[in-house]
Amino acid sequence: xxxxxxxxxxxxxxxxxxxxxxxxxxxxxxxxxxxxxxxxxxxxxxxxxxxxxxxxxxxxxxxxxxxxxxxxxxxxxxxxxxxxxxxxxxxxxxxxxxxxxxxxxxxxxxxxxxxxxxxxxxxxxxxxxxxxxxxxxxxxxxxxxxxxxxxxxxxxxxxxxxxxxxxxxxxxxxxxxxxxxxxxxxxxxxxxxxxxxxxxxx
Numbered sequence: 001x002x003x004x005x006x007x008x009x010x011x012x013x014x015x016x017x018x019x020x021x022x023x024x025x026x027x028x029x030x031x032x033x034x035x036x037x038x039x040x041x042x043x044x045x046x047x048x049x050x051x052x053x054x055x056x057x058x059x060x061x062x063x064x065x066x067x068x069x070x071x072x073x074x075x076x077x078x079x080x081x082x083x084x085x086x087x088x089x090x091x092x093x094x095x096x097x098x099x100x101x102x103x104x105x106x107x108x109x110x111x112x113x114x115x116x117x118x119x120x121x122x123x124x125x126x127x128x129x130x131x132x133x134x135x136x137x138x139x140x141x142x143x144x145x146x147x148x149x150x151x152x153x154x155x156x157x158x159x160x161x162x163x164x165x166x167x168x169x170x171x172x173x174x175x176x177x178x179x180x181x182x183x184x185x186x187x188x189x190x191x192x193x194x195x196x197x198x199x200x201x202x
Contacts, residue, residue, distance in 0.1 A: 017144060022140070022143060022144055023140070025189075026139075026140060026143045027187055027189050027190070028139075028148075028149070028150045028151070028187075029148025029149065029150055029181075029183050029187050030150060031105035031106045031150055031152070031179040031181070032105045033148070033183060033184050033185055033187070034105060034106045034107070034148050034179065034180075034181030034182060034183060034184065035107070035181055035182050035184050036107040036181060036182065037107060037182065038069065038106070038107030038108035038147075038180060038181055038182075039108055039142070039145065039147060039180060043145050044067070044108070046141065046145070047110075047138055047141045047142055047145070047180075048065055048110075048138070050137050050138065050140075050141040051065065051110075051112070051134045051135075051137050051138040051141065052134065053137065054130055054133040054134045054137055055129075055130060055133055056130045057121075057122045057126050057127075057130070058119050058121060058122040060117050060119065060122060060127060060130075062114060062115055062116055062117060062127035062128070062130055062131060063112055063113060063114055063115070063130065063131040063134045063175065064112075064113045064115075065110055065111065065112060065113070066110070066111035066113060066166065066167070067108070067109075067110060067111075068103050068108070068109040068110070068111065068177075069107065069108050069109075073103040073104045073109060074100075074104060076102075076103050076109075076166060077099070077100040077101055077102055077103055077104060078100060079162060079165035079166060080099050080100065080102050080103075080156045080162055080165075081096050081097070081099045081100035082165075083156070083159060083161045083162050083165065084096060084099040084156070085099075086161075087161075099156070102154065102156065103177065103179075105179065105181075106150075106179035106180055106181040107180070107181045108179075108180040108181065109177050109178065109179050109180070110138055110177070110178045110180065111166065111174055111176075111177050112131060112134055112135045112138065112174070112175040112176055112177075112178065113131075113168060113172050113173070113174060113175070114127075114128055114131035114172070114173045114174070114175040115169070115171055115172045115173070116128065116171075128175075131175040132175055134175070135151055135175050135176050135178060136151075138178050139151055139178055142178070142180045146182075147180050147181060147182060147183075148180070148181055148182065148183040148187070149178055149179065149180050150178070150179045151176045151177075151178050152176060152177050152178075152179060153174070153176050153177070154177075157174040157176065157177065158173075158174070
């Protein structure tokens with residue numbers, strides 16, 4: 001049995017990319033191009049710990065996380081499908097089934113919940129930006145561990161009935177869902193902004 005300070009054999013050590021290379025090459029992976037296994041419990045704890053380590057003016061922690069794994073993904077899909085069917089009574093059964101499978105492609109989905117608190121020095125916008133930073137840290141941490149990740153929303157991320165069904169409080173919103181899994185194919189990069197078109201000097 002390995003001791004507390006013993007290292008695993010080199011072949012078992014996960015490859016950790018250089019931080020700059022990771023940030024320069026990270027890209028989103030479509031959930032339909034992901035498979036299992038998802039992150040281990042220890043990896044998930046690392047991802048969430050990094051997700052909570054973001055700029056947070058006033059130390060308000062204006063975000064929290066919901067984990068969808070295993071059957072929870074299907075149960076969340078039932079919530080989405082029922083709301084969709086009720087609001088679209090003429091929708092084909094195939095469309096309802098598509099909504100039911102919204103969170104089932106990736107083995108792990110993390111919902112990042114954003115909420116704001118009245119504060120004399122911290123505007124609501126800053127608190128919402130902190131939640132966005134949390135989402136990005138989660139995406140980057142997953143990529144650093146060798147997983148594909150994708151930050152998505154969709155109609156259901158803004159539908160109050162769905163949010164209620166997922167357990168959000170009336171004053172809470174979803175900053176997004178991060179889908180995480182093993183990429184099943186190499187991902188091609190997309191065109192990125194040209195710096196000369198987005199950078200000016202004051």
